[in-house]
Amino acid sequence: MKYDVVIVGGGTAGCAAAYMLGKYGKKVLIIEKNTFLGGSMTSSLVTPMMKTSENSINNEFLTTFIEKMKKYNSAITYSDGNNGWFNPQIAKIVLDELMKESNVKVFYDSVLDTLDISLRHIKKIYVKSKMLSTPIEAKYFIDATGNCDLGFIANCNFQNKSNENQPTNLRFMMAGVDTRLFADWLLKIDNDRNVTTVAEVDGQVHLSTAYTWDNDKKWALKPYFDRGVKDGIIEDEDRNYFQIFTVPNMPDTIAFNCPRIYFEDNINPLDVNAYSEALIKGRSAILRLSRFCKKYFKGFEKAYISDIADSLGIRTSRRIVGKYVYTINDLKSGKKFDNCALISNYPVDVHSNKKDNSVLEHFMQEYQLPIEALMSADMDNLFVVGRCLSADFYSQGALRIIPSCFSMGVAVAKFLNNIL
Numbered sequence: 001m002k003y004d005v006v007i008v009g010g011g012t013a014g015c016a017a018a019y020m021l022g023k024y025g026k027k028v029l030i031i032e033k034n035t036f037l038g039g040s041m042t043s044s045l046v047t048p049m050m051k052t053s054e055n056s057i058n059n060e061f062l063t064t065f066i067e068k069m070k071k072y073n074s075a076i077t078y079s080d081g082n083n084g085w086f087n088p089q090i091a092k093i094v095l096d097e098l099m100k101e102s103n104v105k106v107f108y109d110s111v112l113d114t115l116d117i118s119l120r121h122i123k124k125i126y127v128k129s130k131m132l133s134t135p136i137e138a139k140y141f142i143d144a145t146g147n148c149d150l151g152f153i154a155n156c157n158f159q160n161k162s163n164e165n166q167p168t169n170l171r172f173m174m175a176g177v178d179t180r181l182f183a184d185w186l187l188k189i190d191n192d193r194n195v196t197t198v199a200e201v202d203g204q205v206h207l208s209t210a211y212t213w214d215n216d217k218k219w220a221l222k223p224y225f226d227r228g229v230k231d232g233i234i235e236d237e238d239r240n241y242f243q244i245f246t247v248p249n250m251p252d253t254i255a256f257n258c259p260r261i262y263f264e265d266n267i268n269p270l271d272v273n274a275y276s277e278a279l280i281k282g283r284s285a286i287l288r289l290s291r292f293c294k295k296y297f298k299g300f301e302k303a304y305i306s307d308i309a310d311s312l313g314i315r316t317s318r319r320i321v322g323k324y325v326y327t328i329n330d331l332k333s334g335k336k337f338d339n340c341a342l343i344s345n346y347p348v349d350v351h352s353n354k355k356d357n358s359v360l361e362h363f364m365q366e367y368q369l370p371i372e373a374l375m376s377a378d379m380d381n382l383f384v385v386g387r388c389l390s391a392d393f394y395s396q397g398a399l400r401i402i403p404s405c406f407s408m409g410v411a412v413a414k415f416l417n418n419i420l
């Protein structure tokens, strides 16, 4: 089997790269370990997308994806102008359709196994698929695995330090919620609209609200969480991060961006013990949080857990050493680059375990990422897109959002189209 480009990982950034390369007429294969595309967007239930800069570039895949999702009533533009509220189940179908439209071949249930390298070139990869190890050749490879598995197996260099981790989340959904009742109740208790938003979009009630155990905001839900802990319904650490959203075309459903899984010494998501323990801990917290919502929130009386993410939501793990290592100083200074892959103004979003020191550092200005941060320094035919790009810990905290991962995929596809 010989391809122009093989993309390992059919997630957020991988799908964007594959779709564009397919549209350019290249022979493209995606190797995906799940049985569906979308990666964190679908298997970790990460929705909605964060809003990015109005001057963002390489948006072709974002626009195509959202337009198609809207045709199935499964994406909306929220009241703040963010067009990235989407339904993760329908996303699986839409991504299948988009890959078919651009003639991209997908191998599901297939995991990267080993590879052959010669003179700084990956020649062949071997993929475990239905117990067979199949050799696959390509001119170029793109690592879109999130954890940079291809770069790791190719023995590339990484920049991680042991203390550079963020907490993980195991997201879930509850259905059977009377969202109108819940929205009215939220507006009543959060009467200065401090952290709550409610809007009616395309005939569905939409909302978002949040609570963290930090004291930096007037959290309307704080008294309920305090009572929940006092009554023994939830544990203290269940309060570390709570964030919820409605989902387009799921009118009775609330998506939870929590529990945030808390370990005293943080978690290394590449360690099988820590990863497995986090899943177990997360599922047990989901049970407590669901009982808590049913007991204290109006509109949740008949609600039930309808979905638990298949994969843990990992914010950061391996980051490759690329031809350019992007830094927080580049980001803060808004440094300009000739070969710009993306433009964004999303803030640095690094989660910590500590009370009073949780997330988000705001910069109002835009920043640019050079394409060289998506090229391996060690392998001449390897590109890296998504959260495992060549960026330092803090700048990666700003670059990892879904629209930026899409732009990385599109930028690499355009670059490869010019040289293939």
Ligand SMILES: Cc1cc2nc3c(=O)[nH]c(=O)nc-3n(C[C@H](O)[C@H](O)[C@H](O)COP(=O)(O)OP(=O)(O)OC[C@H]3O[C@@H](n4cnc5c(N)ncnc54)[C@H](O)[C@@H]3O)c2cc1C
Pocket (backbone or CB within 6 Å): 008, 009, 010, 011, 012, 013, 014, 031, 032, 033, 034, 037, 038, 039, 040, 041, 044, 046, 047, 048, 049, 050, 110, 111, 112, 144, 145, 146, 147, 149, 168, 169, 170, 257, 312, 313, 314, 315, 385, 386, 387, 388, 400, 401, 402, 403, 405
């Ligand atoms: C808890 C949490 C909340 C977040 N909230 C938001 C948010 O609200 N909005 C937002 O815009 N962003 C959010 N993000 C960030 C964003 O979702 C991710 O950073 C982004 O989706 C990562 O994209 P990716 O392409 O790097 O990886 P992924 O989308 O995870 O794709 C990786 C793909 O590679 C596959 N894969 C992995 N290893 C192999 C292998 N060895 N062989 C074959 N296939 C493999 C996986 O199955 C997966 O499909 C959040 C992230 C987390 C963790």
